[in-house]
Amino acid sequence: MSIITLLTDFGTADPYVGELRGVLLSRAPGVALADLTHDVSPGNIPAAAYILGRAWSQYPAGTVHMVVVDPGVGTRRRALAFSLAGHHFVGPDNGVFTGLPDLEHADVVELPVLESAAPTFHGRDVFAPAAAALASGKDLSTLGPPIEGSLTRFQMAEVRRDERKVIGVVVYVDHFGNLVTNLTGLDVTGCAGLEVSGQDAGPVRTTFGDVPPGGLVAYVGSGGTVEIAVREGSAARRFDAGVGSRVRAVFS
Amino acid sequence: MSIITLLTDFGTADPYVGELRGVLLSRAPGVALADLTHDVSPGNIPAAAYILGRAWSQYPAGTVHMVVVDPGVGTRRRALAFSLAGHHFVGPDNGVFTGLPDLEHADVVELPVLESAAPTFHGRDVFAPAAAALASGKDLSTLGPPIEGSLTRFQMAEVRRDERKVIGVVVYVDHFGNLVTNLTGLDVTGCAGLEVSGQDAGPVRTTFGDVPPGGLVAYVGSGGTVEIAVREGSAARRFDAGVGSRVRAVFS
Amino acid sequence: MSIITLLTDFGTADPYVGELRGVLLSRAPGVALADLTHDVSPGNIPAAAYILGRAWSQYPAGTVHMVVVDPGVGTRRRALAFSLAGHHFVGPDNGVFTGLPDLEHADVVELPVLESAAPTFHGRDVFAPAAAALASGKDLSTLGPPIEGSLTRFQMAEVRRDERKVIGVVVYVDHFGNLVTNLTGLDVTGCAGLEVSGQDAGPVRTTFGDVPPGGLVAYVGSGGTVEIAVREGSAARRFDAGVGSRVRAVFS
Numbered sequence: 001m002s003i004i005t006l007l008t009d010f011g012t013a014d015p016y017v018g019e020l021r022g023v024l025l026s027r028a029p030g031v032a033l034a035d036l037t038h039d040v041s042p043g044n045i046p047a048a049a050y051i052l053g054r055a056w057s058q059y060p061a062g063t064v065h066m067v068v069v070d071p072g073v074g075t076r077r078r079a080l081a082f083s084l085a086g087h088h089f090v091g092p093d094n095g096v097f098t099g100l101p102d103l104e105h106a107d108v109v110e111l112p113v114l115e116s117a118a119p120t121f122h123g124r125d126v127f128a129p130a131a132a133a134l135a136s137g138k139d140l141s142t143l144g145p146p147i148e149g150s151l152t153r154f155q156m157a158e159v160r161r162d163e164r165k166v167i168g169v170v171v172y173v174d175h176f177g178n179l180v181t182n183l184t185g186l187d188v189t190g191c192a193g194l195e196v197s198g199q200d201a202g203p204v205r206t207t208f209g210d211v212p213p214g215g216l217v218a219y220v221g222s223g224g225t226v227e228i229a230v231r232e233g234s235a236a237r238r239f240d241a242g243v244g245s246r247v248r249a250v251f252s
Numbered sequence: 253m254s255i256i257t258l259l260t261d262f263g264t265a266d267p268y269v270g271e272l273r274g275v276l277l278s279r280a281p282g283v284a285l286a287d288l289t290h291d292v293s294p295g296n297i298p299a300a301a302y303i304l305g306r307a308w309s310q311y312p313a314g315t316v317h318m319v320v321v322d323p324g325v326g327t328r329r330r331a332l333a334f335s336l337a338g339h340h341f342v343g344p345d346n347g348v349f350t351g352l353p354d355l356e357h358a359d360v361v362e363l364p365v366l367e368s369a370a371p372t373f374h375g376r377d378v379f380a381p382a383a384a385a386l387a388s389g390k391d392l393s394t395l396g397p398p399i400e401g402s403l404t405r406f407q408m409a410e411v412r413r414d415e416r417k418v419i420g421v422v423v424y425v426d427h428f429g430n431l432v433t434n435l436t437g438l439d440v441t442g443c444a445g446l447e448v449s450g451q452d453a454g455p456v457r458t459t460f461g462d463v464p465p466g467g468l469v470a471y472v473g474s475g476g477t478v479e480i481a482v483r484e485g486s487a488a489r490r491f492d493a494g495v496g497s498r499v500r501a502v503f504s
Numbered sequence: 505m506s507i508i509t510l511l512t513d514f515g516t517a518d519p520y521v522g523e524l525r526g527v528l529l530s531r532a533p534g535v536a537l538a539d540l541t542h543d544v545s546p547g548n549i550p551a552a553a554y555i556l557g558r559a560w561s562q563y564p565a566g567t568v569h570m571v572v573v574d575p576g577v578g579t580r581r582r583a584l585a586f587s588l589a590g591h592h593f594v595g596p597d598n599g600v601f602t603g604l605p606d607l608e609h610a611d612v613v614e615l616p617v618l619e620s621a622a623p624t625f626h627g628r629d630v631f632a633p634a635a636a637a638l639a640s641g642k643d644l645s646t647l648g649p650p651i652e653g654s655l656t657r658f659q660m661a662e663v664r665r666d667e668r669k670v671i672g673v674v675v676y677v678d679h680f681g682n683l684v685t686n687l688t689g690l691d692v693t694g695c696a697g698l699e700v701s702g703q704d705a706g707p708v709r710t711t712f713g714d715v716p717p718g719g720l721v722a723y724v725g726s727g728g729t730v731e732i733a734v735r736e737g738s739a740a741r742r743f744d745a746g747v748g749s750r751v752r753a754v755f756s
Contacts, residue, residue: 012516015475022308023310034526055522060533063526071461073459074460120459121474125474207577208624209575209577219624222520222625222629227624265544267554270539277563371710373725
């Protein structure tokens with residue numbers, strides 16, 4: 001049984017995700033559907049890229065990952081399918097795949113958009129049929145011609161390092177208000193403490209339980225980078241911080 | 253493997269949907285469950301009818317669609333099961349099936365409500381067992397006697413057409429605030445522009461990307477009828493409009 | 505095909521549930537995943553216990569129930585797996601299993617926490633691998649050594665009964681604002697009426713439809729205990745009540 005993961009900004013209140021599931025189950029009978037999430041904020045490409053970048057590798061080889069965070073749907077942005085590291089990916093060429101490793105080595109095809117496709121719902125009419133075809137064992141090359149040029153990627157924030165400090169940024173804020181940064185565990189090894197937007201965020205600890213309720217806690221998170229949280233609270237609110245906020249590791 | 257779709261107003265925070273899934277998986281081992289949505293606003297029968305009417309036909313023949321938007325649960329409203337166009341449907345006789353075509357041709361049975369059924373949870377105790385039986389290949393006629401009379405349907409708003417204008421209404425508002433109308437593409441072919449509640453909504457375009465962020469955009473939506481949206485915003489808020497608001501296509 | 509149910513406080517907006525699903529589908533190919541809910545309020549152990557206590561027995565024998573409401577993740581609280589009544593359970597030793605019957609008869613093992621497990625995500629790195637192993641038919645005893653002592657349970661509120669009145673409490677508030685109490689149908693048989701926090705809540709009826717919209721309605725709920733609701737409204741708001749609020753059945 002093959003697997004298709006779904007990652008969209010459609011929300012779950014409307015008919016849209018149910019229609020996607022119907023197309024996938026009709027065209028790939030027996031496939032297992034696994035939601036990554038449908039609650040990406042509308043059009044938030046960096047959030048989709050972060051979520052896909054974390055979750056895809058937990059799935060077995062052969063999984064098809066369908067991403068429909070697609071504010072440019074119906075315009076000239078390309079529709080893509082490609083294979084990478086034994087997994088398949090389907091989605092718009094707008095940067096949602098930026099979080100994948102070795103993207104430059106992927107064989108990528110451009111999906112044709114038929115006249116009959118609804119210009120506002122390529123998820124249902126372009127991407128789901130392609131995902132179902134791949135899950136059913138169809139060869140990538142049958143879905144469309146190789147693309148020309150490279151995929152769209154957004155510039156990921158880089159970490160700046162010198163002898164006395166390391167400076168990164170918040171790259172994702174989860175729904176608890178935890179601030180996920182691009183600083184690795186190595187970046188903060190031996191540091192005296194962290195600052196978020198110039199405000200003290202304390203030393204690096206291990207887990208939430210290391211501080212009392214309401215306390216600030218920084219730790220190397222489950223995605224492999226430093227996070228700053230408030231136990232039973234919101235670090236985003238505490239620091240009035242969001243994606244792009246500066247996080248500094250200070251060495252004494 | 254057969255499929256059961258679920259459409260409820262139970263939300264996803266409480267035990268109720270998990271209990272439904274347990275009953276279905278216990279009684280129809282191996283069935284695939286597919287959520288249409290659980291986030292219909294409580295008791296909103298027209299919204300449930302719209303969602304079912306859009307999504308059901310994306311599923312393969314043989315699918316069982318279970319609808320539990322049922323404000324009259326435990327009263328004398330009838331519990332139904334029927335087959336139509338190769339699909340099966342289970343739910344209360346309160347109008348939730350209004351969006352299906354050729355409803356008058358359906359063979360419908362009335363599900364008995366056992367003494368042991370919880371009067372507030374027929375989803376678990378009446379509809380799920382019936383859905384599981386149908387998904388397991390049981391014949392409809394074994395589930396209950398044919399109903400007398402016809403199914404409950406609500407009156408769907410009609411489009412009024414004359415030479416100079418076509419007048420429809422908003423029939424659904426999605427969680428983005430997009431206004432879905434009952435005007436077809438044909439209704440607006442050649443029109444100079446649209447009005448919502450008497451306010452200008454611009455010409456009919458193709459997709460969101462045709463206007464800048466914050467711009468108004470009308471288009472023939474993926475459900476086959478005209479929609480009015482604000483790109484990266486809410487048309488419902490912009491026009492203070494909702495289900496029943498008047499939408500006029502003006503011809504010059 | 506075996507089944508794994510998921511019960512967490514992770515929400516559905518972030519990568520976390522998608523990562524769990526990936527681990528489960530990778531390690532137990534072909535397993536059916538069934539969400540109980542991911543919307544338990546963060547760290548709300550009594551709510552998780554109530555939801556699990558209601559839903560688990562709807563699933564077939566052999567089902568694995570994975571609970572990750574785990575505010576003490578990464579601290580010294582124990583990670584558990586056990587079998588009870590033909591079902592398997594995996595989760596932290598913090599009281600989330602309090603709603604299960606005969607818990608004292610369960611054979612319980614302690615799951616080892618590997619060095620490589622993320623201290624903030626035992627759901628992915630400890631509980632999901634154990635759940636997948638059980639779903640794949642691995643013997644419980646292979647997962648870890650028997651625990652010493654007993655499981656953590658929180659004190660469940662007891663009903664106080666005398667000749668003229670029965671006093672219970674609200675044990676769960678659902679997202680509609682319905683107040684679920686610990687009073688059984690037997691407790692209120694023949695009672696003249698109910699009070700919530702000293703305010704009149706009317707007599708015990710059968711279902712929502714017994715009162716007009718906006719009306720107060722008490723009934724024996726689908727979980728087997730008395731509930732107080734406002735039809736098309738919120739009893740929690742009406743009474744300013746929550747978990748622990750006193751509910752009294754008055755006999756005349």
